[in-house]
Amino acid sequence: MNVICEFCKFSNFLGERPSGDKFTLCCRKGKVKLQKPVDAEGNILKYPYFLKDLMSNIENPYYTNFREHIVSYNSAVSFASMGAKLVDFNGRGPYMFKVHGQIFHRTSLLQPFDGEAPQYAPLYTIDSTQATEVRISQAANEACLFHILYQID
Numbered sequence: 001m002n003v004i005c006e007f008c009k010f011s012n013f014l015g016e017r018p019s020g021d022k023f024t025l026c027c028r029k030g031k032v033k034l035q036k037p038v039d040a041e042g043n044i045l046k047y048p049y050f051l052k053d054l055m056s057n058i059e060n061p062y063y064t065n066f067r068e069h070i071v072s073y074n075s076a077v078s079f080a081s082m083g084a085k086l087v088d089f090n091g092r093g094p095y096m097f098k099v100h101g102q103i104f105h106r107t108s109l110l111q112p113f114d115g116e117a118p119q120y121a122p123l124y125t126i127d128s129t130q131a132t133e134v135r136i137s138q139a140a141n142e143a144c145l146f147h148i149l150y151q152i153d
Contacts, residue, residue, distance in 0.1 A: 001013055002014070003016075003017060005023040005026050005027060006022070006030075007022075007023075007026075007027050007029065007030030008026050008027040008030070008032075008033075010023070010026035010027065012025070012026065050151055051152070054066040054067075054148070055067070062145060062148060065143070065145060065148075066148060068143070069143040069144055072140060072141050072143055072144050073141075073144055073148065073149065073152060075140065075141075076135045076138075076140075076141045076144060076149055076152075077135070077149070077152055077153060078120065079107070079120055079121045079124075080105040080106055080107045080120055080121070081105070081106045081120070082103060082104075082105065082106070083103070083104045083105065083106040084099045084100075084101065084102065084103045084104065085099070085100045085101050086098070086099060086100070087099075087100050106120075107120050107121060117134050117137070117138075118131075118134060119134075119138075123135065128150065128153045129150065131153060132146060132149050132150045132153055133146075135149055135153075136149060
């Protein structure tokens, strides 16, 4: 990803460049302009340094864990998950699936039943340390490290 779009500065692969040499997948040749994220005072927010370091610094002791389990980290802090009836394709090539019917979002109750742990959006309504403990205790997140999940939260 070393070819930069002249309009939005997005990194692209050389093979993604269309015949007209102007990228369309990222910003439709400069037609789509996204505002930079800002905080309550209007200050431009920057990409969190710790995430950039985890993604790109080979010297970071948690680099390998984060990159190997990035899907688990992403799923752990999600507000919902995708639901659908999936049809798997077995065979050679990259993993693929086909959706049969309708796609929907799986969410949870704002107030879980007695004895049930909160999940998805309700984890953002409780103390962040407690929410991270709940996330890390789930089997799907067993490879995630507590302090990384806590920082993300």
